Amino acid sequence: MADDCLFCKIANGDVPATIVHEDDQVLAFEDISAQAPFHVLVIPRRHISTLNDLQDGDETLVGTLIATAARIAKEHGHAQDGYRTVFNCNRGAGQTVFHIHLHLLAGRNMTWPPG
């Protein structure tokens, strides 16, 4: 738990969120400012500030985030039409909350390249 980390507080239940999945390692909840009809954030319970802070041994955890997003997309009926998964790393990429999170966006057509 990092002091003053919003997503650690959500993971601990100190800040409310609409949870769509949780287990001992990861948590997924609705984004408060959805950028698509379906917009969920998948986070590790353990605090990691950015992708730059991953350490040897975190590969399985990152894979679990991605596999969890894929499973949630499927459960919510978005597998066939498709969905987007995004990690923003640092401010230049638009990261505003410094606890890694995988965006899962679905329910509309996505454009490429992203903004």
Ligand code: 5GP
């Ligand atoms: P980033 O810009 O860091 O990649 O994404 C952070 C995301 O967290 C944004 O999409 C933002 O809407 C979301 N967010 C920020 N504060 C809260 C909050 O208090 N609750 C929830 N559920 N999402 C939040």
Ligand code: ZN
């Ligand atoms: Zn945190």
